[in-house]
Amino acid sequence: MRAALLLIDFQSGFDAPGWGARNNPQAEARAARLPGHWRGARAPVIHVRHLSREQGSPLTPETGGTAFKPGLGPQDGEPVFGKRVNSTFIGTALEAHLHEAGLGALVICGLTTPHCVSTTVRMAANLGFDVTLAHDACAAFATNADTGWKVGTAPMDAQAIHDSAVSHLHGEFARAVDVEELLDTAP
Template sequence: MSAAALVLIDIQAGFDSPAWGARNNPRAEVNAARLLAAWRDAGAPVIHVRHVSVEPGSPLAPGPGSAFKPEVAPLPGETVFEKSVNSAFIGTGLEDHLRAQGVDRLVICGLTTPHCVSTTARMAANLGFEVRLAHDACASFAGNARTDWAEGLAPPDPQAIHAAAVSHLHGEFATALSTDAVLTQGP
């Protein structure tokens, strides 16, 4: 069986902007870096995904906000895909790249859990990939919660958003595991 590819989604400087609101899991990047180091040590496939927003004023617009955070920055030769939508499979060569490499298993982590991480994990599963979600190498923000559809609904806690997103993925689209558990299993 081939090694699983590690897919790091949108771990970018723009997510340090206060525009996103309160955040859960401040150790997400540390855990993502631990996974990245293990994959690099094993010579297993690593894929970096960057969101380059087309929304005016977005913290992820081209420029400093779209830069990868230093702890997970790609090394020369590592694969990078850029996207402007939630799924890392839409408008990129990600699926073709994985198929060409014979990869059928993925470990996914990144920002943010209910958006680009969730959308990519769901699509990966629908495309037939086996997905492990390193849930503690992901994070959610309260400012991402769209509550304007229900008058008077307060923004939920970012940990509640994260837990709900992981719960919706686990068992149907992915197996949610801690970073330690993923590292025990290895690539």
């Protein structure tokens, strides 16, 4: 089954310093290897960007934070879906687009692993899509201790957050693989 490549939220707003410490500084470089491979195989490449409505968010058109990162933007004819929530399937025509194109499989990567990537992977699997997660083309940010969830909780390291998110997805909602394997086997 041919898989579409779904690139989630590779946008400049995630470079803002307010996000804090991040794991996997090579996520974008790894992800940028995938579109060319998909295009060379004439397989579909789909782009997603977060269009925040939160005041002060770096992910708004007004801040310039919705611009795609270099090497990860669409080429002519590649669909772009703008979302306002974590799931790429809510409030967009992504599901209809995939069905109309006869696509039942997705390879997903993006920012951030525990948020928009995880939510989209889970929902895609629940909708019946066969999902592969390019885990080394994703990244997460550390949490701070003052999240309001539990007083006295220590900050969580970005790598631990990423690893935990991938661990929860692999086997249940997706097959987690690295970019090198995808370049050898997909689309």
